Each structure stands twice: as structure tokens, then as C-alpha cells.
Amino acid sequence: MSTHPVVDLPVPLLISPEGGIEGRSRRYEKFLGDMAGVYHDEAAWQASVAARGADELIYWVDDHRYQDGVDGPGALIIGTSTLLPGRYGSEFAVTRGHLHAIADRAELYYCLSGRGVMLLETIDGQSEAVELTPGKAVNVPGHWIHRSVNTGDEPFVTLFCYAADAGQDYALIADAGGMKSLVVADGDGDGWKLTPNPDHTGYRPS
Amino acid sequence: MSTHPVVDLPVPLLISPEGGIEGRSRRYEKFLGDMAGVYHDEAAWQASVAARGADELIYWVDDHRYQDGVDGPGALIIGTSTLLPGRYGSEFAVTRGHLHAIADRAELYYCLSGRGVMLLETIDGQSEAVELTPGKAVNVPGHWIHRSVNTGDEPFVTLFCYAADAGQDYALIADAGGMKSLVVADGDGDGWKLTPNPDHTGYRPS
Numbered sequence: 001m002s003t004h005p006v007v008d009l010p011v012p013l014l015i016s017p018e019g020g021i022e023g024r025s026r027r028y029e030k031f032l033g034d035m036a037g038v039y040h041d042e043a044a045w046q047a048s049v050a051a052r053g054a055d056e057l058i059y060w061v062d063d064h065r066y067q068d069g070v071d072g073p074g075a076l077i078i079g080t081s082t083l084l085p086g087r088y089g090s091e092f093a094v095t096r097g098h099l100h101a102i103a104d105r106a107e108l109y110y111c112l113s114g115r116g117v118m119l120l121e122t123i124d125g126q127s128e129a130v131e132l133t134p135g136k137a138v139n140v141p142g143h144w145i146h147r148s149v150n151t152g153d154e155p156f157v158t159l160f161c162y163a164a165d166a167g168q169d170y171a172l173i174a175d176a177g178g179m180k181s182l183v184v185a186d187g188d189g190d191g192w193k194l195t196p197n198p199d200h201t202g203y204r205p206s
Numbered sequence: 207m208s209t210h211p212v213v214d215l216p217v218p219l220l221i222s223p224e225g226g227i228e229g230r231s232r233r234y235e236k237f238l239g240d241m242a243g244v245y246h247d248e249a250a251w252q253a254s255v256a257a258r259g260a261d262e263l264i265y266w267v268d269d270h271r272y273q274d275g276v277d278g279p280g281a282l283i284i285g286t287s288t289l290l291p292g293r294y295g296s297e298f299a300v301t302r303g304h305l306h307a308i309a310d311r312a313e314l315y316y317c318l319s320g321r322g323v324m325l326l327e328t329i330d331g332q333s334e335a336v337e338l339t340p341g342k343a344v345n346v347p348g349h350w351i352h353r354s355v356n357t358g359d360e361p362f363v364t365l366f367c368y369a370a371d372a373g374q375d376y377a378l379i380a381d382a383g384g385m386k387s388l389v390v391a392d393g394d395g396d397g398w399k400l401t402p403n404p405d406h407t408g409y410r411p412s
Contacts, residue, residue, distance in 0.1 A: 009334065065345075066347050074306075075310075104279060108367045122213055130218045131218065135222070136218060137219040137220075137284065138218060141214040142280045142281060
């Protein structure tokens with residue numbers, strides 16, 4: 001008799017276009033006070049904390065994964081990211097951003113609602129921005145640092161999918177003084193452009 | 207000076223709720239004549255071929271992948287699957303189905319439009335069905351053979367995402383006389399149920 005691996009039972013997931021997954025494994029939330037050092041205009045962020053409170057929710061993530069290790073290294077994490085709108089000086093609201101700890105791991109982002117940009121950079125200084133509105137997606141290649149940016153005035157919601165073993169390196173961006181480019185307002189309304197971040201010191205791979 | 211991997215440039219993808227990707231790497235199509243041996247009711251399939259022609263399109267897939275190997279083993283394939291409605295005797299239209307050649311590789315299916323079922327089976331005889339309508343998804347765990355089934359009367363469209371190294375084993379199902387369960391009509395309208403496939407001889411892992 002052959003032996004078979006223990007497997008997880010597939011479960012239905014219900015994904016809201018406003019973000020959130022019925023059937024999720026976990027939810028995590030980030031608050032205004034968690035974003036120290038993220039925005040170039042530190043005074044603008046401080047003023048927001050004073051006005052709105054450090055406990056104000058700014059983004060939240062639901063995700064689904066099977067029990068670690070049960071279904072082997074090929075497992076995927078599926079989730080929704082909901083980034084609320086905001087401005088800190090001229091800079092739009094962002095997630096912290098990361099490079100995968102296993103750097104070659106790609107990631108799908110598919111826009112469910114709202115309007116935003118996926119800001120992408122490489123260790124050696126390439127910078128790209130992909131605009132996302134409902135129905136648009138980006139297959140983030142391996143080796144690209146990436147961050148969501150909400151350039152609209154509604155929550156920016158994406159469905160994501162990546163290898164469960166990928167992990168996240170958040171320190172890389174902090175250690176470089178932030179990402180190389182900033183996504184800032186350009187004119188009135190939803191206009192945006194990239195500008196160089198004067199605090200950026202270059203990435204130092206760990 | 208440190209060396210960095212050659213990376214692919216991220217590109218925008220536009221995903222249609224009716225299926226199809228602007229920015230795709232490829233499209234492949236399956237026709238009625240390609241489905242010999244797939245349906246339990248061989249006579250019903252033969253009658254369909256006679257009536258509609260072997261060249262009638264029955265499903266098509268667009269997908270996006272970066273250039274093979276450039277971004278490492280962590281690459282993802284993102285695509286849409288569009289399965290047209292149909293009935294062969296009491297059995298609903300299906301895709302061929304597969305186990306990943308690297309069996310532990312999971313796969314996301316997220317329903318964009320239509321109505322269907324993801325039929326899932328393990329080598330050792332477990333059988334599950336997950337109903338999919340727009341907004342519903344399933345994170346297909348590793349080690350599950352899976353097939354899309356259109357239980358509605360419109361195209362059944364899913365967005366999928368899986369590891370580029372996963373591969374597909376299609377012969378496993380054919381060699382077993384088809385999947386263990388059939389998805390058949392249950393009453394009028396969109397009702398469906400699982401019934402045992404009398405042709406199924408058990409899976410023989412290669």
C-alpha cells in the first residue's frame with residue numbers, strides 16, 4: 001500500500017470587494033501610530049497623529065493559509081489588503097512595504113475596489129509604478145520591493161496571493177531611509193506622480 | 207560591489223470579468239473534439255460533436271508569466287479560465303482537470319463571473335466540491351486533483367494563480383477512468399449534485 005501525504009481539506013472563501021474574507025485564517029490591523037518613520041513629511045504625520053489619534057485604523061489585512069507545513073512548501077497565502085485613503089503632506093497613504101525574505105517569491109495583486117499604485121523598486125535602484133483600479137492586476141516579479149499606495153479617496157482594496165514560505169523583510173526599507181520614490185499628489189483630484197525621496201540612502205541587502 | 211539578479215520589469219495586467227488578460231503571455235483554447243474520453247456519457251459527447259462540430263470552442267485560458275527562469279523558482283503564473291456552459295447527458299461541462307506535477311503546489315481560483323464548482327479529489331479517494339460564484343474563491347491545497355465545472359448557463363470565469371514550477375499531470379485522471387465523482391444536474395435550473403463515476407478505477411500515482 002502506498003503512503004499519501006496528509007492533506008488539508010479545501011474550504012470555501014468569500015471575498016468582499018470592500019476587503020475581508022469569510023473563511024480567513026487571521027486578520028491584522030495597522031494603526032496610524034504604527035507608521036513612525038514611514039512618511040517623508042514627519043511633521044505632517046505627527047500632526048495627523050495629534051488630530052486623529054495613534055489608534056486610528058489605516059490598513060488591515062485578512063488572509064487564508066492552511067495549517068503550516070501540512071500541505072508542504074507549495075502552499076499559498078491568499079488575502080485582501082484594505083488601505084484607507086490619506087495624505088501626509090503631499091504623500092499619499094502607503095503600506096509599510098516589503099521585499100520577500102525569500103527574495104525570488106512573486107506576488108499577485110488584483111484590485112477589487114478603489115484606486116492606487118503598486119510602487120516597486122529593486123535593490124539596485126530600479127523604480128516602477130503600476131496603477132491599479134478594479135480589474136487591473138500586477139504579477140510582482142521576484143526581487144522587487146513593493147508597497148501599496150492609495151491615490152484615491154476611497155479604500156484601496158487588493159486581492160493578493162503569494163507563496164506561504166516567502167516571508168517579509170520590512171527592515172530593508174526602514175534601513176534605507178524609506179523607498180527611493182515617493183508617490184505624491186499632482187494637481188487636484190486623483191493625479192499622482194513619483195518624486196525622489198531625499199531621505200533615501202540606497203538599499204543595503206542583508 | 208554586490209551582484210544582483212536580473213529581474214523582469216513589472217507590467218500592468220487588465221483582467222476582464224468575462225475572462226481574458228490584456229498583457230497576457232499566451233492564450234490556449236480547448237475544443238469539443240479535444241474532450242474524447244472525458245465525459246462518462248460517451249454517446250452524449252459524440253452526439254454533441256456531431257451536432258456542434260469538433261472545432262467548437264469549449265474553454266480557453268489566458269495567462270501571464272515572466273520569462274522562464276529569469277526571476278527564479280518563485281515565479282507565479284496568473285490567468286483566467288473561461289469555461290463555456292454545456293451538458294453531456296446529465297454531466298455538466300468540465301475542464302480536463304489535473305494534479306500539479308509537483309504535487310504540493312497549491313492554486314488560487316477566484317470566481318469572476320458565472321457559476322460553477324471546483325471538484326477536488328485526492329489520490330487516496332477523498333472527494334470535495336466547492337461552489338464558486340462571483341466573489342467566492344478556493345485556495346486549492348497541495349495534493350488535490352482539481353477540475354472546474356460549469357453548473358450554470360453562462361461562461362464560468364475564474365482568476366487563478368499558482369507557482370510557475372508546478373506543472374500539470376493530466377494523465378492521472380485519464381488513467382483512472384475519469385475522476386471519482388461526477389457533477390450532474392439535480393432537478394431543473396442550476397441544481398447540481400455529486401454522483402459516483404462508475405468508470406473510475408482508482409488513482410495510480412505515477
